[in-house]
Amino acid sequence: MREDRTDASPRRRELARRAYEYVLEHGLAELSLRPLAEAIGTSAGVLMFLFGSKDGMVRAILAEARADELTMLDEVREASVADLVAVAGNVWAWLAGPDHARVLTLWVEAYGRSLGTTEGPLAGFAAQTVHDWLGVLNGKQDTDDGPDDSTDPLLSTAVLALLRGSMLDLLATGERERVDAAFRESLRRLAS
Amino acid sequence: MREDRTDASPRRRELARRAYEYVLEHGLAELSLRPLAEAIGTSAGVLMFLFGSKDGMVRAILAEARADELTMLDEVREASVADLVAVAGNVWAWLAGPDHARVLTLWVEAYGRSLGTTEGPLAGFAAQTVHDWLGVLNGKQDTDDGPDDSTDPLLSTAVLALLRGSMLDLLATGERERVDAAFRESLRRLAS
DNA sequence: TTCTCACTGGAACAGTTGTTCCAGTACCGA
DNA sequence: TCGGTACTGGAACAACTGTTCCAGTGAGAA
Numbered sequence: 001m002r003e004d005r006t007d008a009s010p011r012r013r014e015l016a017r018r019a020y021e022y023v024l025e026h027g028l029a030e031l032s033l034r035p036l037a038e039a040i041g042t043s044a045g046v047l048m049f050l051f052g053s054k055d056g057m058v059r060a061i062l063a064e065a066r067a068d069e070l071t072m073l074d075e076v077r078e079a080s081v082a083d084l085v086a087v088a089g090n091v092w093a094w095l096a097g098p099d100h101a102r103v104l105t106l107w108v109e110a111y112g113r114s115l116g117t118t119e120g121p122l123a124g125f126a127a128q129t130v131h132d133w134l135g136v137l138n139g140k141q142d143t144d145d146g147p148d149d150s151t152d153p154l155l156s157t158a159v160l161a162l163l164r165g166s167m168l169d170l171l172a173t174g175e176r177e178r179v180d181a182a183f184r185e186s187l188r189r190l191a192s
Numbered sequence: 193m194r195e196d197r198t199d200a201s202p203r204r205r206e207l208a209r210r211a212y213e214y215v216l217e218h219g220l221a222e223l224s225l226r227p228l229a230e231a232i233g234t235s236a237g238v239l240m241f242l243f244g245s246k247d248g249m250v251r252a253i254l255a256e257a258r259a260d261e262l263t264m265l266d267e268v269r270e271a272s273v274a275d276l277v278a279v280a281g282n283v284w285a286w287l288a289g290p291d292h293a294r295v296l297t298l299w300v301e302a303y304g305r306s307l308g309t310t311e312g313p314l315a316g317f318a319a320q321t322v323h324d325w326l327g328v329l330n331g332k333q334d335t336d337d338g339p340d341d342s343t344d345p346l347l348s349t350a351v352l353a354l355l356r357g358s359m360l361d362l363l364a365t366g367e368r369e370r371v372d373a374a375f376r377e378s379l380r381r382l383a384s
Numbered sequence: 385t386t387c388t389c390a391c392t393g394g395a396a397c398a399g400t401t402g403t404t405c406c407a408g409t410a411c412c413g414a
Numbered sequence: 415t416c417g418g419t420a421c422t423g424g425a426a427c428a429a430c431t432g433t434t435c436c437a438g439t440g441a442g443a444a
Contacts, residue, residue, distance in 0.1 A: 011421070027308045029221065033402065043423045044402080050421085054402060105307045112304030115297045115363050116219045126364035157374035161357025168356050169349065171307050172318035182349035189381050203391065225432065235393045236432080242391085246432060 012050045012060075015042060019057065020064035024102045028109050033057070058121040062110060068103060069129070073136045082139040084151055085191045088159045091136070092183055095167050096176060104171055133160055155190065162186055204242045204252075207234060211249065212256035216294045220301050225249070250313040254302060260295060261321070265328045274331040276343050277383045280351045283328075284375055287359045288368065296363055325352055347382065354378055 018040035023031060033044040033054055051057040076090045094100060107129075114125035137156040162183065170179045210232035215223060225236040225246055243249040268282045286292065299321075306317035329348040354375065362371045 009420080027305070029305050032400080034400080037423095045404085045423055045425095046421070048403065105304075108300075108307055109304035111360070111364075112297075112301035113219070113221050115300055126360075130361055130364050153370060154374045154377055157358075157361065157370055158354070158378040161354050161361055161371075161374065161378070162350070163357065164360050165353030165355065165357030166349075168303070168318075168360075169322055169353055172303070172322050178345060178349055179353075182346045182353065185346055186350040186353070186382055189384070190378055192381065201390080224430080226430085229393095237393055237395095237434085238391070240433065 009050065015040060015047070015050060016060040016064055019047075020061050023061050024106055028058070028061075028106065028113070031058070055121045062121060062125065065103070065106060065110070066128075069107070069132065073132065077136055084137055084139070084156060084159060085187060087137060087139070088163060088187055089184075091133075091163060092166070092187075095163065096170060096180060096183075101171060104167060108168065108171065130160070133163075158190055159187070162190070201242065207232060207239070207242060208252040208256055212253050215253050216298055220250070220253075220298065220305070223250070247313045254313060254317060257295070257298060257302070258320075258324075261299070261324065265324065269328055276329055276331070276348060276351060277379060279329060279331070280355060280379055281376075283325075283355060284358070284379075287355065288362060288372060288375075293363060296359060300360065300363065322352070325355075350382055351379070354382070 019036060022036055022039050033047055036057075037044045037047050047057055051060055072094055073091075076087060076094065079090055095104065110122060111126045111129065114122040117123050134153075134156055137159055138151045138153070166179050166183045170176060173179070211228060214228055214231050225239055228249075229236045229239050239249055243252055264286055265283075268279060268286065271282055287296065302314060303318045303321065306314040309315050326345075326348055329351055330343045330345070358371050358375045362368060365371070
């Protein structure tokens with residue numbers, strides 16, 4: 001049961017952040033410790049010391065990604081009222097933002113690999129984010145509080161599907177006008 | 193420019209099919225020639241001879257996956273009239289079918305890896321499938337025919353997003369009732 | 385028989401992988 | 415000054431990677 005180093009270690013935090021940015025650029029698929037270490041200014045031995053294993057490193061990278069995601073969701077929640085349609089519109093504005101493609105690409109890659117997996121660092125990642133997003137769309141205040149069904153769960157499920165499906169389309173084709181127009185019109189119809 | 197063996201080779205076809213089924217079980221991420229070869233009853237050398245390289249092998253596997261996908265789309269097209277809503281309903285019935293989770297999981301994994309890539313066997317895979325599906329939803333007869341905009345492109349974009357977003361949710365959570373109900377209700381509202 | 389052909393799979397190669405080990409450095413409180 | 419703690423990175427290891435090479439198989443045509 002050998003685990004990571006103490007999570008509070010400042011060096012560990014710094015390297016996790018840099019590794020995350022490296023993965024944003026190069027993807028998860030071909031991640032390898034030595035090239036990663038060299039790119040972020042350290043050595044493979046140090047990464048092993050700080051993260052315990054490659055899996056530990058990947059877990060730390062995914063934790064950074066999730067932190068980014070939760071930050072976004074929090075900002076959206078603060079900026080909008082408890083109205084599902086308004087929240088969804090803000091989430092979409094973020095997703096379609098031109099600067100966020102890399103984060104979302106990583107997100108889809110992790111989601112895809114997570115689906116077939118029951119163990120390893122990616123297990124549960126997909127189900128986790130579904131829960132996170134549904135929580136926000138349902139207007140919950142925090143993660144892990146009770147089953148506060150203030151919103152129609154069918155509606156939030158549909159809006160979530162629309163958000164993610166539109167994101168997949170946009171990431172693959174880059175045709176922002178078509179996807180954006182379709183999303184806005186559909187959201188309007190769903191809410192009626 | 194050394195390329196694969198002649199695509200018509202019967203042995204090549206058979207091994208491509210078996211490799212595809214192996215990947216359906218084990219995923220693309222950790223695919224490696226020797227374990228694959230042993231599992232499907234051949235050797236790594238033979239795979240190199242028949243497919244030219246690992247990339248060639250992966251391309252052949254993806255071609256099998258795409259053939260599966262196009263078969264499904266064709267069946268759906270035959271079974272329904274040119275009505276977008278009817279087609280979408282049939283596609284969804286297929287996606288939500290309990291026997292198809294493995295194919296779709298592979299599909300999402302390939303899609304995710306394809307997004308960050310401009311070269312290699314996965315390049316273009318994501319954009320390709322968007323095109324395939326939009327074509328079917330728009331009621332086109334064949335791939336690669338003219339811009340026959342018989343249907344509202346915004347509506348087909350929206351329906352496609354709904355289909356794929358719902359699929360992501362279902363694959364991750366397995367909560368068929370919630371996702372299925374949300375999809376049906378949303379499709380109804382979008383079409384009105 | 386003889387020649388050709390598609391196919392086979394084991395041996396070998398050079399490079400990379402995750403991981404272990406350890407001597408070494410800098411800092412900090414006692 | 416001592417001892418401890420946090421961190422460093424190079425060396426080494428066994429295992430595995432994609433790939434090349436080649437002697438060989440069996441079938442079918444000439």
